[in-house]
Amino acid sequence: MSQISRRAFAALLAGALVAPTAALAADKPTQIAIDWATYNPVSIVLKEKGLLEKEFEKDGIKIVWVQSAGSNKALEFLNAGSIDFGSTAGSAALVARINGNPIKSIYVYSRPEWTALVTARDSAITKVADLKGKRVAVTRGTDPHIFLVRALLDAGLSEKDITPVLLQHADGKTALIRGDVDAWAGLDPMMAAAEVEDGAKLFYRKPEANTWGILNVREQFLKDNPDLVRRVLAVYEEARKYSLANYDVLKRDFIDVTKLPETVVDKQLKERTELTHSRIGAPQRDSILAAGLALQQAGVIQPTVDVKANVDALLDDQVPLPTN
Numbered sequence: 306m307s308q309i310s311r312r313a314f315a316a317l318l319a320g321a322l323v324a325p326t327a328a329l330a331a332d333k334p335t336q337i338a339i340d341w342a343t344y345n346p347v348s349i350v351l352k353e354k355g356l357l358e359k360e361f362e363k364d365g366i367k368i369v370w371v372q373s374a375g376s377n378k379a380l381e382f383l384n385a386g387s388i389d390f391g392s393t394a395g396s397a398a399l400v401a402r403i404n405g406n407p408i409k410s411i412y413v414y415s416r417p418e419w420t421a422l423v424t425a426r427d428s429a430i431t432k433v434a435d436l437k438g439k440r441v442a443v444t445r446g447t448d449p450h451i452f453l454v455r456a457l458l459d460a461g462l463s464e465k466d467i468t469p470v471l472l473q474h475a476d477g478k479t480a481l482i483r484g485d486v487d488a489w490a491g492l493d494p495m496m497a498a499a500e501v502e503d504g505a506k507l508f509y510r511k512p513e514a515n516t517w518g519i520l521n522v523r524e525q526f527l528k529d530n531p532d533l534v535r536r537v538l539a540v541y542e543e544a545r546k547y548s549l550a551n552y553d554v555l556k557r558d559f560i561d562v563t564k565l566p567e568t569v570v571d572k573q574l575k576e577r578t579e580l581t582h583s584r585i586g587a588p589q590r591d592s593i594l595a596a597g598l599a600l601q602q603a604g605v606i607q608p609t610v611d612v613k614a615n616v617d618a619l620l621d622d623q624v625p626l627p628t629n
Contacts, residue, residue: 336367338388340379345392347414351544353558360540375474377446389526394448395516396596402619407524409621415518416579420449423491426504433460439487440468442477449490458603497572516596517589539627549580585622
């Protein structure tokens with residue numbers, strides 16, 4: 306071996322010996338990006354109390370907060386790598402996973418009745434069948450959209466029987482109140498505001514068809530940083546328990562962020578939001594699977610898709626939560 310080749314070989318060997326350490330150091334995150342959303346009240350308490358910032362300060366890891374306006378936006382952010390953790394409905398996460406979004410659902414932040422079908426105060430619409438031929442505001446890729454599809458299916462209709470008007474949730478509420486649409490697949494707190502402030506009617510409700518509030522993580526982030534994910538969930542659990550025990554603080558923080566009146570906030574948080582669950586398990590699996598199979602029956606999910614296998618791939622109950 307020539308002197309040059311020996312030197313090259315020695316340099317290559319040295320690089321091979323130090324590369325793993327360097328790679329590990331480079332791979333350590335300098336920040337964790339996580340969403341907050343008005344449909345996830347625990348996230349608001351988590352953000353306002355600075356609990357994640359306190360947990361990761363000693364590691365030099367910055368917490369970056371991004372607002373999600375709906376499950377569709379949270380899933381877009383996750384797919385783009387803009388956030389590491391995102392709040393969605395369980396059914397929306399399943400559809401995203403089927404469509405190739407590499408996420409894992411790892412935590413339950415609420416059991417809500419956050420969606421219903423809504424119409425204006427003076428509307429003649431009283432049942433789902435009355436939607437035939439009507440304009441309905443909806444946000445695709447969200448639990449309200451999936452709720453609408455399932456409601457139509459149960460009434461012997463499909464999306465072809467209505468005119469979907471694709472708007473983000475807040476714009477859907479505005480369109481309903483202005484009379485631009487006949488109905489709206491609503492989402493709290495906008496739905497609660499329409500009900501309390503504008504006399505809107507929730508003409509079709511089915512709490513069991515509202516899939517769970519789920520926290521998702523990018524699959525690669527979970528694979529690369531299992532300990533960080535565990536710590537994030539431990540802090541999330543602290544915030545959930547605090548929210549459950551301190552409704553006045555939860556309500557105050559929610560009002561500070563949303564600027565909504567107390568009557569609207571109480572409608573969402575007291576009447577339609579349950580915070581007593583946290584672990585991913587059989588109830589979430591069953592609810593998300595039922596939604597997926599209904600969507601497949603409605604033609605939203607292709608008949609060749611193994612829905613159960615995708616539910617199994619989506620849900621990860623292996624990240625431990627604190628026991629006390």
